[in-house]
Amino acid sequence: MRLRCVALRIVVAAAAACFAPAGVAQPPLGAPPSGPGYPQVYDPAMPFDARDIAGIWTPNVVGFGGGGRCRDCGDRGFSLEFPVFTPAGQAAFDANTPSYGRALGSADAQAHPEEHIGRRRAQPPALGNDLYQQCNPMGIPRAILYPDPEELVVLPDRILQHFQWGYGLRTIWMDGRPLPKSEEIDLARWWGYAVGRWDGNTLVVTSTGYDERTWIDHFGYPHSDRMVLEERYTRINYDTLELKMVLTDPAYYAQPWVAQTKRMHLIPGNFIQSSGWSGLIEDLCAPVDEVDTFNRLIRDPAGTGKPAEPPR
Amino acid sequence: MRRLVADLSLGAALLAATLPAAAHHGTLISYDRDKQWTREATVTSFHYANPHPQLFFDVVDDRGSAEHWSAEMLSNPSALLRLGWTKVRSVDALAPGKKINVTIAPSRAGGTVGLVLKITDQQGADLVSDTVSYPQPPNAAAQKP
Secondary structure, three states, rough: OOHHHHHHOOOOOOOOOOOOOOOOOOOHHHHHHOOOOOOOOOOOOOOOOOOOOOEEEEEEEEOOOOOEEEEOOOOOOOOOOOEEEOHHHHHHHHHHOOOOOOHHHHHHHHOOOOOOHHHEEEEEEOOOOOHHHHHHOOOOOOOHHHOOOOOEEEOOOEEEEEOEEEEOOOEEEEOOOOOOOOHOOOOOOOEEEEEEEEEEOOEEEEEEEEEOOOOOOOOOOOOOOOOOEEEEEEEOOOEEEEEEEEEOOOOOOOOEEEEEEEEEEEEEEOOOOOOOOOHHHOOOOOOHHHHHHHHHHHHHHHOOOOOOOOOO | OHHHHHHHHHHHHHHHHHHHOOOOOHHHHHHOOHEEEEEEEEEEEEEOOOOOOOEEEEOOOOOOOEEEEEEEEOOOOOHHHOOOOOHHHHHOOEEEEEEOEEEEEEOOOOOEEEEEHHHHHHHOOOOOOOOOOOOOOOOHHHOOO
């Protein structure tokens, strides 16, 4: 009964939490946020095992499939703090052209000097260079920041972090192996090299060796292949997994960069359904020519005003 | 448990009426919703695919000439699924030759390409509905989709 009441509250709460379409410089519409602001299926006050983190966790306001991140989950950016770049880091940052955030040079961007310029320099994707625009893997931590669910599959010697968008799979090794030194890694990975351990009731994941073509977040913050990321996951109640992160990358950042605290919420295994089939959706851009077609026929003409290019 | 799932379904249905999907692919910045327009159109094709479904259609311009448009939807297939617009249902609703009313935010850069804001049939019923409103998490203005 209690669960059912919570489930019903989802509707009102999530609806009330919503604002109107957010295009470029569009004013928000609708009621102010209220309620939990996420699909609160489970009573957070129920007893739980702090080290049991298996299941589907979502930072999404409606669970999955659009709608953005839930109100208490933190935003899609890594940090609200201003990063301190090295000269190489600044050059890498300047070379990235994202399509998220406030539009470059807009009145909206100029009205928010309290935000780092990384959040105020968006350009149409046709003019950008975000590899995600070709549906390449987002890597870590960007995939964690994406507003769709992930499933944590806990095995005896590893934890699999399975992301719905891109159907990406990251392995966190729990078998005691040491993390390789970044300078000794021959082949960087889109999903990096990661090891985990328990520190009390907090899962500490340390990782490195990421392909430096991935971005920290959708604002285009860069990282080198020497980046070491520490993630600290703590289940703070029955339905909430909290994540604190610190990025250390002396090649690009003059000091460690601390992330905004992020949260995800537990949803039942049958919450996501397609054709009566429950579990993560295979949310891929595949075959690859589908995204090429989208970019050629719509994204690029929309961003440039030029007619669609003929098929390659 | 069965009751819980039923309530969740009710919730999903109500949410469908109030909560749209979000564009995932960063293209919103390309369109000008202050210049949106609504016209009768004839579907030429519809692609139910990631990263965003795409609608191709013909409209008759002010001079009586046919004009071909290409447009993307805000949502992606997983969002449409959540809202009950399965692939079969969507493709059927937007089969080639179907007469629709379509509301478009045109490209800021010009041309005949835009963002689908709303589609209705000739009776005014929503089709492949992805009318979107976004939640407002902390600092949300900085993370417009």
